[in-house]
Amino acid sequence: MRDVAKQLGVSPMTVSRALRDDKTVSAKTRARIRKAADDLGYVYDTTAQAFRTQKSGFVAVTLPSVNNANFADTYRSLSNGLAARGMQTLLGATNYRTEEEEKLVRQLLARNPEAIILTGSYHTGATRELVRARAIPVIEMWDLPEAPIGHAVGFSNAAAMQPIVEHLAASGRQKLAFLGASEGDDLRGADRRQGVMDAAAMLGLPNVDFLDAGPAPVSMRHGAALAEKLGPRLLEYDAIVCVSDPVAFGVLNACRRIGIDVPGCVAITGFGNFEVAAISEPKITTVDVEAARIGEIAARLLGDIFDGVGAPSRVETEVRLVPGGTS
Amino acid sequence: MRDVAKQLGVSPMTVSRALRDDKTVSAKTRARIRKAADDLGYVYDTTAQAFRTQKSGFVAVTLPSVNNANFADTYRSLSNGLAARGMQTLLGATNYRTEEEEKLVRQLLARNPEAIILTGSYHTGATRELVRARAIPVIEMWDLPEAPIGHAVGFSNAAAMQPIVEHLAASGRQKLAFLGASEGDDLRGADRRQGVMDAAAMLGLPNVDFLDAGPAPVSMRHGAALAEKLGPRLLEYDAIVCVSDPVAFGVLNACRRIGIDVPGCVAITGFGNFEVAAISEPKITTVDVEAARIGEIAARLLGDIFDGVGAPSRVETEVRLVPGGTS
């Protein structure tokens, strides 16, 4: 800034103001200063700003995995929304483990984020205390806990399975299996499984079996591997309810390979309305969960909070059955 | 720190050293200082440290899109590798536009990253100057420019298409089309197209047509939409060489819907060895590019550079044809 100021014969203070679009600097000098800064290849030092103002401009975000199109969608809309307010996201992946989340949250908090956004409502006690102690806005997303730490934007993973089970029952599917990650790993997945069991019980369907695809994250290959291992035993079920679309896609293609007719002999459903569900032939029956919208709402909510107009919120996002050709 | 120092009658400097586990502070005072700091509820200010030392602990990373399994793989291995050295990544997405990349690089540089990793070798002149002016390590990945800005870890996108074209030619496919994003958008995609044209010319195949799937990023739905629009006109070609596996998957499933036999009437190939290529039935012929390994190598390279043992590097990663059932 000193260099830019010297170049134009103004004070560094004026440069500082100009670069922040302070209205008290005349439009003309502002333009001159911007140009000179550009010419000199000057880059504003956010670190110094963060230090001086005690505001980092960071929002910390934890995701179970970056390698998941739905979470990536949420992240994208979230970071776009925040960028519009000049805030940057600080991203970390938990690999679906609350202990990793705790470590991550510690690291992220050391950067003095002005807010923190966590995926899901399952956290270690230490994580809860750490974020509470900061007195910064906390948003839990992709779930809808009864008592959020701060705010929540999402949906009930259990309730979201009900339309699927009803849809299957309506077309005469009785015996269901739920296929997902091992117990204790993917906790939103466990919620979905519980939702399937509850809905089945409510509709008087037989008990729902659990098909264990291994430790989270589970994806196409895990669905395919398990289905190929089970082979004809899949025919014991009227429908395989999968924890996600990629998993369902794996199961669907394994069935194709081993000659099981879908949906003739067995129905398959997914979750999340991933692109693959709509493009696959047949299309995979799934549930849309507005992944991008979750990020959008979270960003807007934070904006309101920073503006001082945000009340404690628990925003329920919509879920919608998307019938396909696999059921 | 001043308060802690006053409390114990030592200097702030000693406190600073003690809290950083500096060996020159006696073990006894170190323990006393730690305790006093704890009792006073003192919290170390990373922001001030980053400011004073001009070491942010950040490595800036730009990706065309987070919503791409290959880039996500690279990012994951990269950030894991860096985390092992106590460094955090600062991620940004360029949406496949060099102008957005320039804006992003400005934002990222403002955080004083200790290194910057860019995807690809196409950048605006300003981007080049900005990163050069920083005198921090620069790595370009996912490409192999003749003269990298700093270091490069990747492969030639053009050369990577040669095995595909040879494979197609060997099985008697003569008339090829390349299906990808509009000209000027996805520049690595344009390189791949050029690679297909060059390889076809070399093998004496007829000219390669271009099928425009629209602005980048193109994915499953764009491949499917274009294929459905073209319909029987696809049969003019012996093979559709797609810019990526998701696009190829879209084309494959559109063909299935409109009744075009793959690979009987037309072959389809992808790029990148995405999970969907291996799980799809038939499997999609593709090229593996070691996405995770690129991140791993970049992280290791940076580690060496920080340790002072890294020479300017241009690391070529391997590409490997993965034949599938679509060709």
Add this chain to the structure above:
DNA sequence: TTGAAAGCGTTACCAC
């Protein structure tokens, strides 16, 4: 509309 001075919390550097 612009400028001068002071200071944010830490650490590099040098002295003892």
Add this chain to the structure above:
DNA sequence: GTGGTAACGCTTTCAA
């Protein structure tokens, strides 16, 4: 092994 001094690049505050 410890301490004093100055400075990192910016913004707040007050004055002109």
